[in-house]
Amino acid sequence: MRHGGEILANALAAHGVGRVFSVPGESFLAALDGLYEIGIPNTVCRQEGGAAMMAEAWGKLTGQPGVLFVTRGPGVSNACAGLHVAMQDSTPMIAFVGQISRGHRDREAFQEVDYRSVFGSFVKWVAEVDQTERLPEYINRAFHMAMSGRPGPVVLALPEDMLSALSDAPDLAPTAPAIAGVSDAQVSALAGMIAAAERPLIVAGGPGWSEQAAADLKDFAESWGLPVAVTFRRQGHMDNRSPAYAGDLAVGMNPQLGARLQSADLLVLLGTRFGDIPTGGYELIDPAAPGVAIAHIHPSPDEIGRVYRTDLAIPARAADVLAALVRLTPPPRDLEWQATARAEYETWQQPKETPGAVKLEQVIGWLSANLPDDAVLTNGAGNYAAFLHRYFRFKHYGTQLAPTSGSMGYGFPAAIAASLASPGSCVVCLAGDGCFQMTLNEMSTAVQHGATPIVVVVNNGRYGTIRMHQENHYPGRVSGTDLVNPDFAALARAYGGHGETVVATADFPVAFARARDSGKPAVIELQVDPDTLSTGQSLSGTRAAALARLGR
Known part of the structure; x- marks a missing residue:
């Protein structure tokens, strides 16, 4: 027999969690005891907003869900900023939140929050665990939801009495990851569109990248003579020193890069949702009349066609598509389109002097x-x-x-x-x-x-x-x-x-x-x-x- 905190900690260890971030609260003392027993390091923070942002950053760095523990009411309210970052940035993250005892619900008890109502449209999935013996099931689902398709944050509420109760529930091995594959026919169709285009532009962004994916993007773009733009704050998706790198479609973007986006005859959207920031508030590319062929690669089929209609939809990870593309033989191509894009980026990088003694x-x-x-x-x-x-x-x-x-x-x-x-x-x-x-x-x-x-x-x-x-x-x-x-x-x-x-x-x-x-x-x-x-x-x-x- 183990209390719920021990069951939870063992489930985290089974999922490979090597560190959690928290601000302690009396509502999850059993979870703290479980972390102590299993030996998972707990980074104790000073405010839940900072703790949530650390957990989100951990998810970005590792590609695995960042794990956060916060208490009920004011604690989880403070953590909302980090959860919002995780949702908009498509970062895998799991927030375990203390909850009042089950017998006190619906009385507006001390620090009571209806988490399903508050977070229903705020995170990818939210649930409350009412039975101690079902903790392994809920935690398995939380990790699966955080990582599958478009990654994102999950909130699990843990009633205090549920967490401290004893159960002989067995541990569960992690659920096998659900990864959408890419077919030879899809890769061939995409390669054909790129080869036929006169002014293709790759737009890279989104989650699920790796050092290998970044290297494949560089090699593919250079060998095929293609310019690459990245979306807002995704500049690490490709070596910026590459002759194929054309800059970032961001707030205050290079106007010439914005014009190049508009003049492209094919956009290859690699992993990005492609929203208002890279399109200048949807003014550079109008969702009602895009005026350009679009090939969209994204791990979640629900994101493809959500804003822009597509000519080719590939529900797969950008990394897997690039691994297939980089093996293909490039067709002959005039390099002027790529070289001009790079020259515009180099010019944009020339420092523009600001006033004052510190430049x-x-x-x-x-x-x-x-x-x-x-x-x-x-x-x-x-x-x-x-x-x-x-x-x-x-x-x-x-x-x-x-x-x-x-x-x-x-x-x-x-x-x-x-x-x-x-x-x-x-x-x-x-x-x-x-x-x-x-x-x-x-x-x-x-x-x-x-x-x-x-x-x-x-x-x-x-x-x-x-x-x-x-x-x-x-x-x-x-x-x-x-x-x-x-x-x-x-x-x-x-x-x-x-x-x-x-x-x-x-x-x-x-x-x-x-x-x-x-x-x-x-x-x-x-x-x-x-x-x-x-x-x-x-x-x-x-x-x-x-x-x-x-x-x-």
Whole structure:
């Protein structure tokens, strides 16, 4: 006889779970006891939002579900941001949530939540386990749901009395993975479409990739003379140094790449859902009249044809399709289409100078040129992130951890997870002053568990992206976008980490070297000009242009 917490922990071990992330709660004490008994490491976090983002990042890094434990009511409410990231980013993740005792339900008891109602449209699957003996069954299904088709997050609610009850339920071996295969006929049809097209463009994105898949994409695109664009924050899907790489279809994308997307006569959508971000709010490619042939490869048949009609639908993993394509003999092709796309990317990468003594474009350029090829870069959301997307060249799969959902606060928890996954490796988080302050309390989590990421904080004293839009729409009427910030370097030292402040671009390389040598979680604060924008303009210039348009 075992209590439910032990049954749960043994099921996690059977599924290969090597680490969980949590904020402890009295509602799942039995689960904590089970983790203790089985010896699964538990990364104890400071707030459920940070814990959820660490679990999501772990899912991205490993390809296996990141596992989260949070308590009921306020705990799971705090975790919603990370669950939303997992859903929009198609990341496998399982959140185990404490629940009130079964006999108290439907009385609005202390911290009671109807999880099926709250999360029914928020995650991939949500359920509540009412019988201790059925825990192995539910956990098997949770892992299957998180990984099958389009991966995503699952929520399992665990009533407190169910979890502490005893049962002689046997363990279950994990369910065999359900992986859609690809046929020779499908590969032949796709190859024929590409060979016949004059202006084909590969658009790569989505989950389920690997180092081998990234290498196959590079080899296939180069040998077939095809340009490759990646979707928002999926730049690690292909070596950016390849002559076939054309850039990212992201927020603030290269206008020439957007025009190339519009002028293509064939789009090969590899693994991506292909939504509003890569299409500029559906304006570059109109779902009502796409005007281009589309071949869509996605592991979930439900995603194919969901927004755009397709001429060829292949419900399979992009990695498996690429493994078949790369073995084919390429047809002769004029390389001008690919070469011009690459030239436009190279031009776009030329730094556009920003005001102030700290030039963020130069800092990112230095990082791109000097970090190890396998260094992991993380970020959340903000105007600063556009510098990273534009000027950094990702060399390997798995080196970019960023939320396609655009969630602020993500970069630092993700960097902690990456550092724990690969101790001693180089992990750099780029964060804005507003973005970092949403989860900087996880600095003590990093110190406690031995994570050593380096956080580069871009401090401009404002919510930069929102200020940029504000100046465009309501010039000169500043409201709600100014920030009063702490001394970030001193704060890092107070937590037991390493802190640096940089006020001139030339000082950054030495500061970074000291941070790396410290062997501690580190913060390098960049004091940038408040008017710095990712476009290379200043806010004052943006304001002047907006006023001129308004005739003021």
